[in-house]
Amino acid sequence: MSMPSVSLRDVVSALDAELRTSEIPDYPGAVNGLQVANPGTVHRVAVAVDASRAAITEAVVSGADLLIVHHGLFWSGVQPLVGMQYDKYRAMLSNGLAVYSSHLPLDLHAEHGNNVRLAQALGLNPDGGFARFKTVDIGVTGTADEPTDELVHRVQAFSARYGGSVRTSIPAPGRRTHRWAICTGGGASSESLREARDRGVDTLIVGEGPHHTTVDAIEHDLCVVYAGHYATETLGVQSLGAFLETRFGLPWTFLHLPTGS
Amino acid sequence: MSMPSVSLRDVVSALDAELRTSEIPDYPGAVNGLQVANPGTVHRVAVAVDASRAAITEAVVSGADLLIVHHGLFWSGVQPLVGMQYDKYRAMLSNGLAVYSSHLPLDLHAEHGNNVRLAQALGLNPDGGFARFKTVDIGVTGTADEPTDELVHRVQAFSARYGGSVRTSIPAPGRRTHRWAICTGGGASSESLREARDRGVDTLIVGEGPHHTTVDAIEHDLCVVYAGHYATETLGVQSLGAFLETRFGLPWTFLHLPTGS
Amino acid sequence: MSMPSVSLRDVVSALDAELRTSEIPDYPGAVNGLQVANPGTVHRVAVAVDASRAAITEAVVSGADLLIVHHGLFWSGVQPLVGMQYDKYRAMLSNGLAVYSSHLPLDLHAEHGNNVRLAQALGLNPDGGFARFKTVDIGVTGTADEPTDELVHRVQAFSARYGGSVRTSIPAPGRRTHRWAICTGGGASSESLREARDRGVDTLIVGEGPHHTTVDAIEHDLCVVYAGHYATETLGVQSLGAFLETRFGLPWTFLHLPTGS
Amino acid sequence: MSMPSVSLRDVVSALDAELRTSEIPDYPGAVNGLQVANPGTVHRVAVAVDASRAAITEAVVSGADLLIVHHGLFWSGVQPLVGMQYDKYRAMLSNGLAVYSSHLPLDLHAEHGNNVRLAQALGLNPDGGFARFKTVDIGVTGTADEPTDELVHRVQAFSARYGGSVRTSIPAPGRRTHRWAICTGGGASSESLREARDRGVDTLIVGEGPHHTTVDAIEHDLCVVYAGHYATETLGVQSLGAFLETRFGLPWTFLHLPTGS
Amino acid sequence: MSMPSVSLRDVVSALDAELRTSEIPDYPGAVNGLQVANPGTVHRVAVAVDASRAAITEAVVSGADLLIVHHGLFWSGVQPLVGMQYDKYRAMLSNGLAVYSSHLPLDLHAEHGNNVRLAQALGLNPDGGFARFKTVDIGVTGTADEPTDELVHRVQAFSARYGGSVRTSIPAPGRRTHRWAICTGGGASSESLREARDRGVDTLIVGEGPHHTTVDAIEHDLCVVYAGHYATETLGVQSLGAFLETRFGLPWTFLHLPTGS
Amino acid sequence: MSMPSVSLRDVVSALDAELRTSEIPDYPGAVNGLQVANPGTVHRVAVAVDASRAAITEAVVSGADLLIVHHGLFWSGVQPLVGMQYDKYRAMLSNGLAVYSSHLPLDLHAEHGNNVRLAQALGLNPDGGFARFKTVDIGVTGTADEPTDELVHRVQAFSARYGGSVRTSIPAPGRRTHRWAICTGGGASSESLREARDRGVDTLIVGEGPHHTTVDAIEHDLCVVYAGHYATETLGVQSLGAFLETRFGLPWTFLHLPTGS
Incomplete structure (x- = not known):
């Protein structure tokens, strides 16, 4: 051959x-x-x-x-x-x-996007964009109706698969997620937390974010799930590998090189 | 009484x-x-x-x-x-x-400072400043001669005491730390990594920092130890509590409220 | 009751x-x-x-x-x-x-606005906006045909009612106002004077403005009437009080606290 | 001749x-x-x-x-x-x-300066600078011990001489001026009021300033005396006229052209 | 008369x-x-x-x-x-x-414009704009199919008529111009060279430009013809003179004052 | 060997x-x-x-x-x-x-500098710096007493040696150069012309500069000699070649690659 x-x-x-x-x-x-x-x-x-x-x-x-x-x-x-x-x-x-x-073209792509792919991997169906950058939405948002801790467990299982660990505030017993948003990578910031509050998001799944976002989140009763910058951005490039295989028959390999972040 | x-x-x-x-x-x-x-x-x-x-x-x-x-x-x-x-x-x-x-007045204080106190807690003796901000050095730096993994273990023990966990690249076997720097809180950034390289620092102990600093550190053979934003900044306020007790006889309590970051 | x-x-x-x-x-x-x-x-x-x-x-x-x-x-x-x-x-x-x-939402409101209300109180009918700020016009403008000194006298009577005094250049005998503009509060500035000239306004009624606007106004034969920052902005909040009374039956009081400016 | x-x-x-x-x-x-x-x-x-x-x-x-x-x-x-x-x-x-x-070279001049000259005209002796601009102090400051209303009256007499009027909050009965500052022209601003507070000034004499300075002054128990932009800046140019007469024997005239501000 | x-x-x-x-x-x-x-x-x-x-x-x-x-x-x-x-x-x-x-209103005018007029004088027919400035295109572009050196010779003849001289890299033997652009005056810059490359222009006729544009042009196989800032901007004002003569019967003179640049 | x-x-x-x-x-x-x-x-x-x-x-x-x-x-x-x-x-x-x-380190070097070397090649003795950039002077200045056209001829001879040509306004008959300055490369700008005027320079030798500098120079009776960006910056790198030969015995070649600018 x-x-x-x-x-x-x-x-x-x-x-x-x-x-x-x-x-x-x-x-x-x-x-x-x-x-x-x-x-x-x-x-x-x-x-x-x-x-x-x-x-x-x-x-x-x-x-x-x-x-x-x-x-x-x-x-x-x-x-x-x-x-x-x-x-x-x-x-x-x-x-x-x-x-x-x-x-960003990969973060926000409708098929290969890190954000859409992560939502799918977590069993979530996006119905809109999140995390505006100039003229585009980088992340995704959607509705749900399930205990927040069940969603957190699915994120933990996903991150573990990519060698990562999840950090989050412990949801209050009985807390349910009605509106979620995902922004992979460095997705927690003053801006994204404000956008979450303004848009009624109760659960925000990100890669990482600085200390003050953990404090701010608690202040506003927002559950922020830090799933790892690396882990949340592993899916997009794999989707591109599969795309080139389909289009051109090219063999491809995913190089799994976690950094701990 | x-x-x-x-x-x-x-x-x-x-x-x-x-x-x-x-x-x-x-x-x-x-x-x-x-x-x-x-x-x-x-x-x-x-x-x-x-x-x-x-x-x-x-x-x-x-x-x-x-x-x-x-x-x-x-x-x-x-x-x-x-x-x-x-x-x-x-x-x-x-x-x-x-x-x-x-x-910053507390970060850089010669007696109560988060940076000086963390160095002491790790058995390190600063001989200069690090992480310039305008007219002041926020962090500290010093010389050592010990296996890097031994230093990392001491950081892990410290963080564990404050409910935190340490993240770092695994030092190569036999790697030794000759010049270290500490910058508590959000101490890892493009600027602090560049300063570390320019000043011959081989081991940098910080609170936290974004993903790209973990990639850059490996690129430049710099060992960055992420000890937790919260954990690295617990010592300064306690020192101020003790200061007020000594000065005015006021009783004080440390409120331990880790955020996971 | x-x-x-x-x-x-x-x-x-x-x-x-x-x-x-x-x-x-x-x-x-x-x-x-x-x-x-x-x-x-x-x-x-x-x-x-x-x-x-x-x-x-x-x-x-x-x-x-x-x-x-x-x-x-x-x-x-x-x-x-x-x-x-x-x-x-x-x-x-x-x-x-x-x-x-x-x-600004109150300055420019079509019913409660400080600018519209002041125009009404002076017997003037606005036919357009004035004093652009980003996407909105803060003030109002309109046509008239009357001696400028008569208009100035009406402004004086209005300001006196709110404990204020009017400052203006003395209109030349026989000078008539054909096009006027109102910008309450700190309405006189290099920008508003330029806009007045560009749009053919001959009489500009404002709250206050710095010294150089008085010099510039004379240079360009523009009559600027400084009616007092406080006085020109007393009407909007009263209109909101009346609005809440009508809507909810709430009693209200206007606190008249002039500052001399 | x-x-x-x-x-x-x-x-x-x-x-x-x-x-x-x-x-x-x-x-x-x-x-x-x-x-x-x-x-x-x-x-x-x-x-x-x-x-x-x-x-x-x-x-x-x-x-x-x-x-x-x-x-x-x-x-x-x-x-x-x-x-x-x-x-x-x-x-x-x-x-x-x-x-x-x-x-500014005329505002701050030690002999011809608008600020020094105004202080002299009011019987005040400056002992330092006020209102920093880059590397220079534009205004002056000094100590006193007299009823504030007496000082205000002297300012009123001065302004009246130049066709102006004084605006100020009415000092509380018995209020005394211990530390004053002068900044002629547009001397009242958020910055100059903050500087006044920081430096213990209780009475600030300026030419003019926007509405919010009158509100802020009362908030901080600072007596701001608005003596007129024009009036407070009439002395410097006259001093320069006298200077040229002395130096070169040139005759000179002061053109008194008040603007009402 | x-x-x-x-x-x-x-x-x-x-x-x-x-x-x-x-x-x-x-x-x-x-x-x-x-x-x-x-x-x-x-x-x-x-x-x-x-x-x-x-x-x-x-x-x-x-x-x-x-x-x-x-x-x-x-x-x-x-x-x-x-x-x-x-x-x-x-x-x-x-x-x-x-x-x-x-x-700029004269540079880009469809009839009197320096750029359109220069294209005409060189026998070139523009089919689009070039050198975007905010909302307008200052220059022009078009297609051709002729040896580049022939085009360069026509530019030389034009410049010589206005006392100028042309500077350019010597086109490779047999090089043909397929897509040209004109930007009179200081038309060669990092931006205009990038735009030329992005839009497939192989020959760019400008007035002048700094040294680095000559180096960059060669790097990217772009022929830049520097025809003189003065020479390339002589046609627009003459067209306006003729316009006023036609409209008002006013006699006019072109003052030919080359600067050597 | x-x-x-x-x-x-x-x-x-x-x-x-x-x-x-x-x-x-x-x-x-x-x-x-x-x-x-x-x-x-x-x-x-x-x-x-x-x-x-x-x-x-x-x-x-x-x-x-x-x-x-x-x-x-x-x-x-x-x-x-x-x-x-x-x-x-x-x-x-x-x-x-x-x-x-x-x-810039090469432009302004006291021995190898493009500016000092060009002055020497023209028989001029610098006695000070010119063309301030932050904390350093890039160019040089000095006094002379000779007909300006003789100096221009020496510049022409120099440029010709490096394949370049000189552009300048024709000095008035009998014009003499008393104070000159050199700034190699893109040395003519609004700033350098202003500095020349402020410091009494009558003759400015540069590499190149945009059209408006030729107009401004004439306005202010300043003789600006444009000697070619390339030509004026050929001497510094050659001096470095000779320096390395002396220090390390390394053979070196100057690659003469004029760009016409």
């Missing part, structure tokens, strides 16, 4: 179109789309949450010539290619490993 | 002088100093990390007429006194509970 | 709907809507221009449990509750006095 | 040196120094508070070839020379009238 | 309407429209690229009472009228020379 | 110390110091003005493993490594070519 061979240009075009890369706004450091090219052909794909040194090393070891990530290479702005950065770029360029990154 | 009775004015003056409240720069939401007055006298003191509803309720129950906190009432800016905010302010004003808050 | 008793929630909902509180943009310090809650019921209303200590004291004396103001409590941002601020908040909370504030 | 004739260059150099024009910071619109030149010689000087059309017309009528003002021509930024601006500039250029302006 | 005599007001109204002066956005220093008035009548017009001293002097010598320019008097913001500025303003005001300036 | 072999670390340390890289402020895009590492050793050095594709290609062809430039790789901020950027980075990394960049 022959190995598939697809032009990098075609793969990038397919991803850009599927994710509407040029239309979705994002933070300056995101640089969505192809971040590093390769000599031109893709035979095998690796997907990971972060474009870390470990992900690049494992992608090379796996024989991939394209790495798809959620957090790309450029969040810290311009960095000289010295020390470990030099090693990292040399590993990509000398091994012909291209890198494609998709941040 | 008669109950001590000290004027609020004298207690506030003593704290302002000890902490150099008017000299130390801070974020706008900190509002260091007396945040809420009372009818004029202090008989009993409560200290807590956060000025949460729970802290105010417990302070009232404990019979305190002064609550000293590290995170005060005004971080979210102006808030209407409605709903739970109304309850909170009415609890303070109708029970005569004054609130005194000290953020 | 039994005293009326209306839930605070209902009163606030009625005011928010009538004034479109959530839709009208404003300055950050305005904080339109309910600023301080009370135990839940309203029996008597007081209205005043400013949420000053005097207004709160008199509202309490009058037996009101709701004070409606045009200038609320938060224009200076976060302030510690110490000294006179402590007294002020304790007076509200211990006497169960709620405070509702409405700034 | 021959008419004096001094080169414009020499007059400007003397004023720049005396006022330290190049050293004192100011707002961008101030443009301190020579604002409009003339053909080169000065025989007669006029001084006025504002560079208004009226001042320019009267200066020309008085035979002056140099007009010294406190508020210059450029506060509104770039303006096309059309309409009244065209007339104004043509009047200056065709009549050879130069204009020299000095804003 | 009698000399034509048109009111300045009518000429300005005609220009404002033709150029849509009040609608087109521009940089703050542009101040489009009448910049300096005259006693009221226009008999002769001069047009020039820059409102320089030389242009004003020559306009006066030519007997013009209106000077139309592309770069007006106020680009440097407020400037005291001293030294050469004094001479310049005195020359305008004492000789009754009005100045009308039109920057 | 054996080829020299120096560790990259030693070369970088020597350059950083000589140029005081960490002390001199600069624009964010400059990123002074080592921008791209290599496997560790330097045998041959290339120097060029710009880190262009051509420079990298020629440096590789010349056998260099270190390229020293004045304008580095990061002026456009973060750029994906695709297309020509990909080729460029692959050329560096696969050929082991390190890149060291020095912008």
Whole structure:
């Protein structure tokens, strides 16, 4: 059986179109789309949450010539290619490993999105958007009618599957969740908590958030479930791997590299 | 034995002088100093990390007429006194509970400081400052020569004492800590990691920090130990309680109210 | 005859709907809507221009449990509750006095608005808006054909009724007003004078404005009538008092507390 | 007797040196120094508070070839020379009238300053600065021990001399002034009131200030005396006229053009 | 034959309407429209690229009472009228020379525009806009199919006619231009080069641009032709001269004052 | 004879110390110091003005493993490594070519500086700094007493040697240069022209500058000599090549790659 061979240009075009890369706004450091090219052909794909040194090393070891990530290479702005950065770029360029990154376009995608996928994994049906960023909603929201602690247990089971642990305030006995929202990654902030209150959300599932959000949540009787930044953002890139397999027959691997956060 | 009775004015003056409240720069939401007055006298003191509803309720129950906190009432800016905010302010004003808050002046204090106290609790001797904010160093730094995993174990023991848990990358076998830094609270950020690298720090002990700091730390072979925002900031307010007992004979209680963060 | 008793929630909902509180943009310090809650019921209303200590004291004396103001409590941002601020908040909370504030939503309201009401009191018929702020016009404008000094005299009579005095350049003999504009409060500024010139306004009636506007006005042959910040903003809150009386049968009092400005 | 004739260059150099024009910071619109030149010689000087059309017309009528003002021509930024601006500039250029302006350098001057001169006129001895702007203090402060109403009466007498009127809250019977500050012109603001409180000032004499300062002053038991923007800034330019007479023997006239503010 | 005599007001109204002066956005220093008035009548017009001293002097010598320019008097913001500025303003005001300036409204005009006119002079047919500024396109773009060096030669011939010289990278032998864009004046920048790449432009004709644009252009295989800031902006003002001649019968002169840039 | 072999670390340390890289402020895009590492050793050095594709290609062809430039790789901020950027980075990394960049530290260096070197090449002796940037002077200034056209001729001869041409206003016959300033690169701007006027400079030698500087210069009787951005910045990198030869015995080549600007 022959190995598939697809032009990098075609793969990038397919991803850009599927994710509407040029239309979705994002933070300056995101640089969505192809971040590093390769000599031109893709035979095998690796997907990971972060474009870390470990992900690049494992992608090379796996024989991939394209790495798809959620957090790309450029969040810290311009960095000289010295020390470990030099090693990292040399590993990509000398091994012909291209890198494609998709941040908010992947978070909010209707099919591949981290938020929609997490809702599905938790058995929740979104009926609207949450966590406005400029012109788009990053997260999702929906209605439910179940004991909050049952929902928390499902989140715990999910996080455990990805090596993570859940942190939350203990729901009052008998507390029920009527309106929930999900915002993966760094989803707890003064803004998202205010939006939750304004929109009647009683249970907010996020990746992580700073200390003051835990205090504020209790002040406002909001149950915030911190499910882990890494764990909540593992589903989107896997969905993209499956998408490329379906479209181009490319084999793919998920590089599971939890950071503890 | 008669109950001590000290004027609020004298207690506030003593704290302002000890902490150099008017000299130390801070974020706008900190509002260091007396945040809420009372009818004029202090008989009993409560200290807590956060000025949460729970802290105010417990302070009232404990019979305190002064609550000293590290995170005060005004971080979210102006808030209407409605709903739970109304309850909170009415609890303070109708029970005569004054609130005194000290953020950076307490973090960096040479004797009562959260950072110095945490270093002492870990058996570390600071020889300089770390984590510059405007004109001051918030954290501390020092030299050591010991296996990094031994240091991490001491941090774990400390956090466990305050109901917290430690998160960190597993140090490579044989890795030794030669230069450490401490920045309590939200101490891990792009800035503090850069400062650590620039100053040769190999082990950074913080309260918390967002996901990307865990990725960046590994990229630069920096061991970041996340010891919990709450746990790392419990020592300063206790030191202030002891200070007021010594100075004025006032009894005091530490309100242990962990948030899980 | 039994005293009326209306839930605070209902009163606030009625005011928010009538004034479109959530839709009208404003300055950050305005904080339109309910600023301080009370135990839940309203029996008597007081209205005043400013949420000053005097207004709160008199509202309490009058037996009101709701004070409606045009200038609320938060224009200076976060302030510690110490000294006179402590007294002020304790007076509200211990006497169960709620405070509702409405700034621009009240200035520009088509029925209760300070600007429309002042135009009516001066016998002027507005045919358009003036003094754009973001998406709304705060003031009003209209046509006339009368000697400017006659209009000035009517303004003087109005201000005198509210304990104020009018300041203006003396109109040239025979000068007639063809196009006028009103902007109550601090309505004279470089911007409003430029707008007046651009739109052919020859007579501008305001509350107050800094020195340079008096110089600029003369430079451009514009008659600016400074009728007093306080006096020009007394009508809106009275209209709201009457509105609540009609809607809920609540008795109300206007607290006349001129400041000289 | 021959008419004096001094080169414009020499007059400007003397004023720049005396006022330290190049050293004192100011707002961008101030443009301190020579604002409009003339053909080169000065025989007669006029001084006025504002560079208004009226001042320019009267200066020309008085035979002056140099007009010294406190508020210059450029506060509104770039303006096309059309309409009244065209007339104004043509009047200056065709009549050879130069204009020299000095804003903060004149406000704060130790001898000619509006603030020092006003203090002297009121029989007050400054012992320090007030109203910080960047690196300089614009106003002055000092101690006293006299009934506040006596001081207010002296201010009223001064303002009346310049066609102005004083506005202030009525001091409580028996109230005494122990610490006063003066800031001429638009001296009342949130900032200056806060500075007054922080520095223990009980009586603040200013030119003017917006409505909310009258409310805030009462809240904090501060007596603010509004003596008129125009009146409080008439002394500095007169002192400069006298300075040029002494230095160069130039005759000068004060153009008294009150604006009512 | 009698000399034509048109009111300045009518000429300005005609220009404002033709150029849509009040609608087109521009940089703050542009101040489009009448910049300096005259006693009221226009008999002769001069047009020039820059409102320089030389242009004003020559306009006066030519007997013009209106000077139309592309770069007006106020680009440097407020400037005291001293030294050469004094001479310049005195020359305008004492000789009754009005100045009308039109920057972006003239650059982008469909008939008189510098960009459209330059395209015509080079035999190019625009089919769209280029170089977005807020809500408008300043430049033009179009398709072609010709050797790039032939196009460059036509630009050289054009510039030579206006005393300028062309600077460009030497096109590779056989290189053809398929998509071109024109942005007169300072048209080469990081932004315009990025826009050119994004829109498939292979040949960009500009007035001037800094060094780094020459390096960047080569990096991206973009042929940038620097035709001279002055030369590329000579056509618009001439078109306005012809427009006024047609409309009002006013004689006009083009003042050719190249600066070498 | 054996080829020299120096560790990259030693070369970088020597350059950083000589140029005081960490002390001199600069624009964010400059990123002074080592921008791209290599496997560790330097045998041959290339120097060029710009880190262009051509420079990298020629440096590789010349056998260099270190390229020293004045304008580095990061002026456009973060750029994906695709297309020509990909080729460029692959050329560096696969050929082991390190890149060291020095912008302002090289412009202002007392021995190697572009400005000092250009002054020497023109026979001028600097006696002070010019063109302030934050805490440093980038350019130089000095006195002279010679016909301006003689100085212009010397600049023309210099530029011609580097393939450039000079642009300037033609000095009036008999005009003499008494005070000159040099600012290489993009040295003509509103700021540098104002500084020149304020400091009595009559002749300003720069690399390049936009059109309005040519107009402004004439307005103020300042002779600005535009000697070419490229030409004026060729001397500093050559001086660094010679410095490394002296210090380490490394052979070096100057890559002459004029851009026409």
